[in-house]
Amino acid sequence: MSLLALTHKELREQAPAFLVAAALVIVGCLVTGWLADDLFVDSATFAHTAAVCLTAIVAIAMGCDIGARERNEGTQEWLRRQPVSLGQVALVKLAVLLGALVAAAVVGSESATVASRLFASGASSLQAEPMVGLILGGTVALALWSMACSSFLPRGFLAAPGGACVFALLALPAALHEIVMGRLRPDPPIGLWLTCALIGGALAALSSMAIGSRREWATWKRAGTVALAGSIGIAPTWFEAGANLAGVTTLDLSSPNLEVRSAFLHTDGRHAFAMLRDEQWPSFPVVIDLETGETVAAGVLGDDLWPAHTTVSTRSNRFPFGVLHKQDGDSEIVGSDGEILAIDRAELSAADLEPFNTIGDGGWTLALPAGGGWRLSRAGSGARAFVAAPGATPVTEEVLAAAGWRVQYVEGWLVDGLWIFRGLVRPSANGQTITEYRSLDAEAGELLAVDWMQARDSIVCALADGKALVGDRARLSIVDVREGGRRDLDTSGRKVRWWAGTATVLQATEGEGSLSCVTAVTADGSIAALVRADGSVARWIEPPPGSAGILCLTALADGSIAVLTYRGGQVLRFGPGGDEPIATALHW
Amino acid sequence: MSETNDIARLRGVGVKLGRSEVLRGLELGLAPGELCVLLGRNGAGKTTLMRVLAGTLRAESGSVRVCGADPSRSAAARAAIGFVPSLPDLPPWMSLTTAARFARRCYPTWDDRRLWRAADALAVPRRGRISKLSRGQAAGVQLALALAARPRLLLLDEPFAGLDAVARDGLLSAFLTEVDLEDTATLVSTHDLDIAARIADRALLMDGGALREQAVGDAQLEHSAAALRALLTQTTPGPDGAAA
Numbered sequence: 001m002s003l004l005a006l007t008h009k010e011l012r013e014q015a016p017a018f019l020v021a022a023a024l025v026i027v028g029c030l031v032t033g034w035l036a037d038d039l040f041v042d043s044a045t046f047a048h049t050a051a052v053c054l055t056a057i058v059a060i061a062m063g064c065d066i067g068a069r070e071r072n073e074g075t076q077e078w079l080r081r082q083p084v085s086l087g088q089v090a091l092v093k094l095a096v097l098l099g100a101l102v103a104a105a106v107v108g109s110e111s112a113t114v115a116s117r118l119f120a121s122g123a124s125s126l127q128a129e130p131m132v133g134l135i136l137g138g139t140v141a142l143a144l145w146s147m148a149c150s151s152f153l154p155r156g157f158l159a160a161p162g163g164a165c166v167f168a169l170l171a172l173p174a175a176l177h178e179i180v181m182g183r184l185r186p187d188p189p190i191g192l193w194l195t196c197a198l199i200g201g202a203l204a205a206l207s208s209m210a211i212g213s214r215r216e217w218a219t220w221k222r223a224g225t226v227a228l229a230g231s232i233g234i235a236p237t238w239f240e241a242g243a244n245l246a247g248v249t250t251l252d253l254s255s256p257n258l259e260v261r262s263a264f265l266h267t268d269g270r271h272a273f274a275m276l277r278d279e280q281w282p283s284f285p286v287v288i289d290l291e292t293g294e295t296v297a298a299g300v301l302g303d304d305l306w307p308a309h310t311t312v313s314t315r316s317n318r319f320p321f322g323v324l325h326k327q328d329g330d331s332e333i334v335g336s337d338g339e340i341l342a343i344d345r346a347e348l349s350a351a352d353l354e355p356f357n358t359i360g361d362g363g364w365t366l367a368l369p370a371g372g373g374w375r376l377s378r379a380g381s382g383a384r385a386f387v388a389a390p391g392a393t394p395v396t397e398e399v400l401a402a403a404g405w406r407v408q409y410v411e412g413w414l415v416d417g418l419w420i421f422r423g424l425v426r427p428s429a430n431g432q433t434i435t436e437y438r439s440l441d442a443e444a445g446e447l448l449a450v451d452w453m454q455a456r457d458s459i460v461c462a463l464a465d466g467k468a469l470v471g472d473r474a475r476l477s478i479v480d481v482r483e484g485g486r487r488d489l490d491t492s493g494r495k496v497r498w499w500a501g502t503a504t505v506l507q508a509t510e511g512e513g514s515l516s517c518v519t520a521v522t523a524d525g526s527i528a529a530l531v532r533a534d535g536s537v538a539r540w541i542e543p544p545p546g547s548a549g550i551l552c553l554t555a556l557a558d559g560s561i562a563v564l565t566y567r568g569g570q571v572l573r574f575g576p577g578g579d580e581p582i583a584t585a586l587h588w
Numbered sequence: 589m590s591e592t593n594d595i596a597r598l599r600g601v602g603v604k605l606g607r608s609e610v611l612r613g614l615e616l617g618l619a620p621g622e623l624c625v626l627l628g629r630n631g632a633g634k635t636t637l638m639r640v641l642a643g644t645l646r647a648e649s650g651s652v653r654v655c656g657a658d659p660s661r662s663a664a665a666r667a668a669i670g671f672v673p674s675l676p677d678l679p680p681w682m683s684l685t686t687a688a689r690f691a692r693r694c695y696p697t698w699d700d701r702r703l704w705r706a707a708d709a710l711a712v713p714r715r716g717r718i719s720k721l722s723r724g725q726a727a728g729v730q731l732a733l734a735l736a737a738r739p740r741l742l743l744l745d746e747p748f749a750g751l752d753a754v755a756r757d758g759l760l761s762a763f764l765t766e767v768d769l770e771d772t773a774t775l776v777s778t779h780d781l782d783i784a785a786r787i788a789d790r791a792l793l794m795d796g797g798a799l800r801e802q803a804v805g806d807a808q809l810e811h812s813a814a815a816l817r818a819l820l821t822q823t824t825p826g827p828d829g830a831a832a
Contacts, residue, residue: 005693010683079676083667083694284822 002084006092012094014071017061018100020228025054026111030233033115040243041119049242051191053235054108055101059286064101066093193236251276251284253295253586258569263288263552272552272564273298276586290562293571310319327449418466418481420450420459439481476529489529489537528553528563541574544581594619595668595740595773596641600634600650603636605799610636610691611797618741618773620666626777627786628794634777635674637794638745642671654741660756667695670739672808676726682721684712684729702766703736724755731759735766742767744776748783756780760787777827 033041040046070076079089155332164369252258255278263274272288276295285298419440437450437457456472470486471478528541528550543565544551552564561574563581574582594617603611610633618624622743629635639645640652643659643666644820651659657665678687684707692698707714710728718726727747734742748756762785767774777786793801 002694005690009679009690012686013679073679074677075674075679077639077644078679081642081666081669081671082691083663085663 002082003088003092005098006084010066010092010096014062014066014096014100017065018058021054021057021061022104022111024228025050025057025108025235028053029111029115030118033112033119036243041116045242045250046116047109049239050112051105051108052237053095054111055104056237056238058100058104062097068096098293128519202288208252234313251286252278253569253588258567258586260551260564260566260569264563270554270556274552274564276569287359288564288571290552290564290571291556293586295586295588388454417542420481421447422453422458450484452486453478530561543572589648596638596775597633597653598640598647598650601640601647601652603633603645603647604642605636609797611640611647613798614791614794620740620771620773622789623774623776623787624790625788625790626775626792626794627779627781627784628777629757632794633797634794635745636797638671638775638777641741642666642669642743648656660692662816663748667697667737668740670734670742672734672742672747673725674729674749676718676721676723676812677732678718678726678733681717683713683715683717684732687718687729687733691733691737697738699736699738703732706735706766709765710758715819724751724759727751727755727759728762731763735763740772741814742774744774746777746779748767748780750777756783 029046032046036046065072070079078084141494253276258278261275261277263272270290272290274288275284276284276286286295287294287298359404421438421440423436423438435455438447439450440447453470454472457470458472459468459470466480466482468479468481469489470479477486477491478489529537530539530541541550541553541561541563543563550563551566554562556562556573563570563572563574564570569586571584571586573584574581596616596618598614601611601614601616602609614637624689626637628641638664640647641654641655641659643662646660652660654665655668659665659669682690684703687828688700688703694702704714709726710725710732712725712728712732713721716725718729721729730746731744733738734744747759747763751759764787776784776787790802792799
């Protein structure tokens with residue numbers, strides 16, 4: 001019961017500071033929502049900024065007062081006479097302070113959300129701001145520090161100038177952004193404001209220490225003054241920093257600078273996993289519906305502050321997923337709706353994954369679960385088994401050495417159940433490093449010579465019936481991986497600089513059965529070729545000038561071909577007759 | 589009266605504030621139903637003695653027991669004490685009602701009827717903030733709160749200082765009406781010899797941090813009052829010059 005009484009007392013005494021600060025931040029949110037552009041107002045940065053801002057103000061206003069109040073008010077003796085321990089009093093004060101900080105974060109966030117709903121035009125954007133948690137954690141520490149310091153200040157009203165010093169400290173993150181990222185540098189007026197806050201806060205703190213103040217103000221005046229000063233000192237710099245941060249961490253699909261950095265088609269033939277960016281960095285992994293242009297974020301972006309190294313790669317032949325590799329080396333499996341899927345990777349086998357990609361720890365090799373499938377490990381990584389098939393003898397370093405391979409580098413492709421390897425090897429101890437190709441007979445566990453691959457050849461696309469598209473920089477051929485026959489594609493006079501990207505198999509397009517698509521870079525940019533099973537080109541698809549090439553394409557149910565372009569973030573649809581494309585802008 | 593029945597008992601209590609020895613070797617017992625008046629000049633140590641008994645100041649030597657426990661360490665002992673300070677020290681935003689709401693949850697023997705009866709007798713507003721009340725009204729609020737807790741030990745530290753005659757008589761009347769004269773030990777510090785003579789069962793004369801005289805009965809009280817008058821006319825300061 002006594003704890004209840006103490007809690008009620010503390011809430012009653014600290015309510016003015018909280019209410020004044022909350023009122024100011026709510027008004028601030030409404031004004032900001034009205035004045036600021038949608039990119040900031042409709043982003044999570046707005047809510048985060050308001051939450052941090054109000055929490056910081058409450059941390060100062062209450063932290064400076066709650067510990068020193070009994071001495072300031074002359075109620076220490078009264079409190080000591082009560083049949084409660086001072087430990088209980090301290091505990092309640094601490095709990096009320098922490099509770100108020102949580103409430104401040106919620107009120108600030110909700111205020112911004114309401115303002116966003118009222119004033120934003122409905123645009124949506126991606127966010128990646130785990131730093132907010134760090135700042136809020138720091139604010140809690142600051143509140144505790146203020147509370148401890150305020151208990152040692154010799155005069156009542158010293159809480160206010162003491163708090164002013166902390167205001168300056170709280171304004172520092174805005175300056176720190178300048179160090180972390182130049183583009184977050186405050187604008188000149190805000191920079192001046194920040195400088196004044198720093199100087200004023202320091203002067204106030206020094207004067208309070210040197211001179212002190214005996215002026216006795218009522219509770220609400222003192223708390224209100226601290227909250228008001230906190231709002232004026234903190235809010236402008238924080239909201240400005242938040243707006244700057246939003247410009248970096250949000251992805252504006254309507255931006256003229258929007259680029260699709262990489263993309264590949266989902267197994268469902270309709271969605272594409274892509275990396276988008278509208279500034280220099282970071283890039284955002286998304287899933288794009290190639291029929292409608294609707295875009296969703298892939299995975300939980302908030303897990304990474306700067307997802308510059310986040311990439312979407314690896315698709316499955318059997319499961320509708322892509323793999324989202326994150327900066328910290330971890331990875332998530334995401335579906336076509338952008339949600340993270342709970343798939344046990346130990347259940348995946350080689351057939352579930354499209355080769356020539358990576359799943360697991362990153363790197364350039366195909367690393368599959370050891371239990372039921374294949375494992376191709378990077379030479380020198382410490383793994384002893386290079387290639388292993390169930391029931392077959394593992395191809396170890398010793399096997400490779402027996403074949404004359406001293407492996408510097410190895411990569412592989414799985415085509416129709418046959419592994420084809422390219423190794424950077426030294427035939428002898430003193431010999432020069434050369435590139436050689438081998439195929440692996442899984443049952444025999446032997447490496448066989450491959451004579452139809454030539455230097456710099458890569459397998460661009462695995463086709464049906466044991467065929468594959470093989471290309472170097474300027475030549476694309478269709479081969480039978482078991483028989484070894486090879487026939488070059490007719491480029492119809494186009495001068496191809498190099499064949500690029502992972503080819504896509506299009507099903508039942510234009511009544512011609514399965515077509516494979518490969519992209520090629522020509523002097524005019526990236527184009528796509530639809531290739532028949534016999535190796536002839538059924539059709540060339542050329543995006544309009546300025547789009548800078550094709551990254552991904554698919555055949556839609558109506559027979560049209562949808563193409564995702566590199567620049568501008570557009571989905572182009574080409575009709576069966578090869579007519580002018582219809583552009584669809586990406587949208588959330 | 590037997591010492592074992594004493595509600596409050598001080599043995600050899602010594603207190604230093606800074607370098608000043610404010611209390612030294614103090615021996616005192618307060619029995620149930622006893623109304624004791626503490627007399628002494630400024631700086632004699634009266635308020636310090638009150639604070640030691642209330643548990644807000646810890647004795648450096650000797651022992652302090654209220655209801656068998658050290659009030660500076662025992663919340664239960666503090667719950668048995670009612671205290672009316674010379675100056676109001678409730679949080680200024682509190683009113684009688686809000687202060688009672690707080691105290692009701694802290695004091696197990698809380699009695700609302702006694703609170704409102706005392707408040708009516710003292711004519712204090714129930715909802716007026718302490719900071720807005722007159723000195724007499726604020727003293728009345730604190731007395732009403734102290735009485736409502738049904739204390740075993742009631743300490744009044746110069747409660748009549750600064751009050752006009754009407755307010756002083758009202759306070760005194762309410763106090764004498766509501767206090768449990770049989771169960772409660774009361775210690776009142778005052779400079780007012782007339783009040784001391786009117787209410788005291790026993791008068792204690794403090795000087796230099798020690799009890800100089802005790803007087804029981806009218807004749808002794810008269811003698812004690814005379815001693816205090818003589819003390820007040822002395823020009824020499826207390827032994828340590830300390831102000832209590």
